[in-house]
Amino acid sequence: MFRTTPDPDVLPCNVARCSIAVDLHDEAGDLALAFPGVALPESLRGAVRKRRLEYLAGRWCAREALRVGHAHLAEHPLPPGADRAPAWPGVVVGSITHTQGFVSAAVASAAEFRGVGIDSERVFTAEAALRLAGRFARPGELAALGRGGAYDEGTLAALVFSAKESVYKCLYPIVGGYFGFQAAEVVALSIGGALRVRLVEGLPGGFRAGDEFAGRAAVTATHVHTAITLRA
Numbered sequence: 001m002f003r004t005t006p007d008p009d010v011l012p013c014n015v016a017r018c019s020i021a022v023d024l025h026d027e028a029g030d031l032a033l034a035f036p037g038v039a040l041p042e043s044l045r046g047a048v049r050k051r052r053l054e055y056l057a058g059r060w061c062a063r064e065a066l067r068v069g070h071a072h073l074a075e076h077p078l079p080p081g082a083d084r085a086p087a088w089p090g091v092v093v094g095s096i097t098h099t100q101g102f103v104s105a106a107v108a109s110a111a112e113f114r115g116v117g118i119d120s121e122r123v124f125t126a127e128a129a130l131r132l133a134g135r136f137a138r139p140g141e142l143a144a145l146g147r148g149g150a151y152d153e154g155t156l157a158a159l160v161f162s163a164k165e166s167v168y169k170c171l172y173p174i175v176g177g178y179f180g181f182q183a184a185e186v187v188a189l190s191i192g193g194a195l196r197v198r199l200v201e202g203l204p205g206g207f208r209a210g211d212e213f214a215g216r217a218a219v220t221a222t223h224v225h226t227a228i229t230l231r232a
């Protein structure tokens with residue numbers, strides 16, 4: 001049903017990661033056999049197959065990533081919180097992403113990192129980029145980043161969307177609540193993959209407008225991958 005695949009090169013080497021290639025629309029095969037020992041929470045028992053598959057695949061990757069530096073925690077069930085954020089054991093921070101074709105989890109020591117956020121998206125079509133930009137980009141944000149011409153519009157839009165999802169997943173456990181796409185803007189995105197995101201407004205947890213977060217991005221023919229890390 002799936003195979004492990006190389007991790008995108010977007011995280012520091014002291015962050016463990018496991019990535020798999022998986023067709024989330026696969027209708028064949030027994031999910032319990034494909035992801036043995038990974039528990040489905042009660043809340044997802046009646047969910048459609050794709051939702052169960054992506055959840056199980058994400059938790060399977062998390063277990064494999066935990067094995068790298070925190071093997072004693074690998075069987076931790078990682079239940080979802082009321083807000084859907086995975087309940088990581090206190091000594092680690094982590095993040096999960098799933099999109100058609102690709103599922104991944106990253107785990108780091110809480111002694112080294114306050115937060116880690118990863119996100120992967122399918123490259124947007126030019127039409128989707130145009131249609132959706134107003135929902136996730138600030139006025140002028142995409143135009144400013146596109147000036148160098150390094151990425152086509154669909155790739156650029158997916159990268160900006162993904163970078164903000166990574167920021168959200170990284171900061172959420174500290175902020176403790178929702179903050180929207182207008183709260184931050186991507187201010188740098190180099191062809192080499194260096195990424196900087198700046199807060200436009202202050203957030204609970206001691207974050208101020210102007211604070212910047214560094215990360216990395218990687219692009220393939222089908223997907224974009226981003227990661228944001230916050231050192232302890």
Ligand SMILES: CC(C)(COP(=O)(O)OP(=O)(O)OC[C@H]1O[C@@H](n2cnc3c(N)ncnc32)[C@H](O)[C@@H]1OP(=O)(O)O)[C@@H](O)C(=O)NCCC(=O)NCCS
Pocket residue numbers: 054055058080083084085086095096097098099118119120164165167168169170172173179180181182183184
């Ligand atoms: C929560 C959210 C980021 C997840 O996005 P998505 O498109 O479903 O992304 P992915 O599939 O890559 O990731 C889903 C995983 O993220 C994790 N996740 C969900 N909510 C989370 C949260 N609040 N904090 C951290 N991680 C979270 C979960 O592990 C989830 O998978 P699971 O439900 O199977 O466990 C998105 O739905 C959302 O609410 N975004 C709006 C807020 C935002 O992005 N603001 C931008 C601020 S600059």
